[in-house]
Amino acid sequence: MVKRIAKRTVAILLSAIILAGSTGCGHSTLSENKNGNQDRPVVVNLEGGDWGYPTPFSHYARGPGLYKMTLIFDSLLERGEEGYIPWLAEDWDISEDGLTYTFTLRENVKWQDGQPMTAEDVKFSFEYFAEYPPVFSDLTVDGKHFIQSVETVDEKTVKLKVEKPLAILLGKIGSTRIIPKHIWEKVEDPQKFNTPEAVIGTGPYVLKDYIKEQGAYQFEAFKDFWGPKQRVEILQFVPVSDSILAFDNGEIDLTRITTDILSKYQSNEEYKVLRNPAFWGYRLLFNMERRTEFKDKKIRQAFAHAIDKDELVEKIAREAAIPANAGYLPVGHIWHNAHAKNYGFDIERAKQLLDGEEFSFKLLTGNSNNEVRIAELLKISLAKAGITLSITSTDFKTRDAAVKRGDYEIVLNGHGGWGRDADILRTMYLTEKTSNRSPAVGGIPGYDNDRINVLCRQQLFEIDAAKRKEIIFELQELIAEEIPQIPLYNTTGYIVFRPAAFDGWKYMFDHHGVTHNKLSYLDVRQ
């Protein structure tokens, strides 16, 4: 009896699976709403993956969850192609002493639940974030909260007082998300606040569906959005196994491609290829506390001369990168100084600088393919100059923990953010003797240069942008000469899309991802 039931179950299961397979041949998995057709809404599909529930507190720290959240939540300013542009704030004013920021808010802005947005919401948002920092917190400098007070002057004016007159605050205040007071004032544990109410913002898109386990998001244009008309009606992030197969199959409308298959798309009119700005990169960091030899500038310069950056770009990035600058800020950064020194690949010069001495160091790296390959090439090329590297490769968390503890001699690290405000130079090169160091940056262990320290502090307090730019330019020249760490290369990477489906893709002035840019989906002319 049991046997018979078992047999039957198996038979049904098998036939069901076979049936499912064969009926599948009939209809393709192409999304039905293809664009280019005027009377149909524009639907854009992009590569999904679970990056968290898109509230300022719940999206994941790694990956593009942040940019899904910003589709729903607006900020006072937005990142345009050239710089910050007015967004929820129509206009703003910074007092001469640099201590008061006054924002004039746009009128008739509505929350996605129909309530009007007011100056009270703005005040509330800043105060709430001071108590409960969101995942991506912009309201601190070196870990310290910089806002002293927020007050509403009238219904459309908000005045913020800050602790110190710093040059970098406008961008930080301007990027802070504005959340609805009537919803969040009752929330005491924002990390666990994951109800539909938690994703109500003033932004251009409403979250219609989020399926965590599948990694799928569906956004729909918000009908009462105050701003530029949405060009994309429905924006979907769908699960993808191989993004290029999915792109070729029409399941997604944009993908990153490698250099090797570039020609297939470049030669076809159906596609358009873009090269990303070089705001993501690898760098080599010296621990001068561990190995005091690195305090000698000549040794660092010898390293710089003995590394063939062009070879790294050619062999590892397959030309989808540019050699990084000794002065740190990459080509394409709005304040990049093209006159700062760079070190050509020159083994003889490296040997001269080392004065015939030989060294051996330990290099710590992550375990991604590219990191390991970079490390191997560095080893071969440095060996020619008389520097022996022994390589240890670990998973990224182990490497990050070692960096935080200072438990390394040289470390290879890759991260984004190279296009951000030039204040990154300060967080990277300034040696502050405080406990408030952010672990990502925290200066270069054991390195201390008075002039660099002075310039780093000066630029932070220089409110005049032109004067500040001059300081940043001088700083880059100094850093390039001193070379306390070695930037290796900045990845550019290519993306391909079908212009017939959607062609609104734009870059932000300081970031490399078009799909991360909210303005890509809107009808904005700048």
Add this chain to the structure above:
Amino acid sequence: MRKRMLAKISEYLMTLLVIITLNFFIPRLMPGDPFTFLSSDEGQVTVTYSEEQIAKYKAYYGLDKPILVQYTSYISNLLRGNIGYSIYYNDHVSTIIGKRIRWTISIVIAAIVISSLTGIVLGSLSAWNRNGVLDKGLYTLMMTLSEIPAFLIGIGFLFILAAKLGWFPLAGGMKSFANYSSFADRIMDILHHAFLPVLTLSVVRLGEFYLLARNSMISVLTKDYMRTARAKGLGKMRIIFRHGLKNAMLPIVTRVFLSLGALFGGAILVENVFHYPGVGRLMREAVMVRDYVLVQGIFLLVAITVLTMNLIADIIYRRLDPRVS
């Protein structure tokens, strides 16, 4: 008898306690913590927390307390059925696992059923034709298949059956945001998405069941009662599948249950290739980002499944083979 059962059960409980303790300490002994992100995948972004923020998070999740205090509160929560709130994924561990577990269970069970049945049939035929052309052909094929890594087989299917021929979807467990017209439609879509993962897993597992069935059958076929069956003039199929298989089943049944024990780990590679929403992929990510709470939750589940399946295998073995007492 009852005494022995009790001893057995307490043995299993002890094992479970040891495993729970290891699950708690091993992730915490790994270098790194859940909040330090200094690097990102190429082209990706990451948020780097300040020291203040890290301290705040640590206090929030109770990770600033001494490790033994954390351990006792973990155990007491566990006894109350609370397996915790994920650090990285911002959701209850039970919800996160609950939403994914059905996907993994379905494909793994389907794959084990298919591969064990096919393996048994092919193995038995092979044994009957031992050293014949059929046996040699099957043997070579199965050995080759079991040597190819799972992800390679998966990628092969993905390229040919999904990308080139377009018979199956490329990724996921079901169509995203679809409006199904009926329940049957929905089931069809899920089966359609499950086909390639199940096929891959079945092919990967097939070799082991085939070899086991073949060996087991070969030794059974040399037994005296098989000669008797042949002498009685019984048909070939009847001898193999009725008289032979019954006696050859023992090791195979055990293996089926042991395979079920390895339910969650077994599907990682396949879930990765097809971007299938299962627990295997989640486990890998959780370890990668050091989400201690989620890692504990998943490993607890794995431990319970393995132990339960072992227990069942134990019991069934006794039932099937009267010689084991």
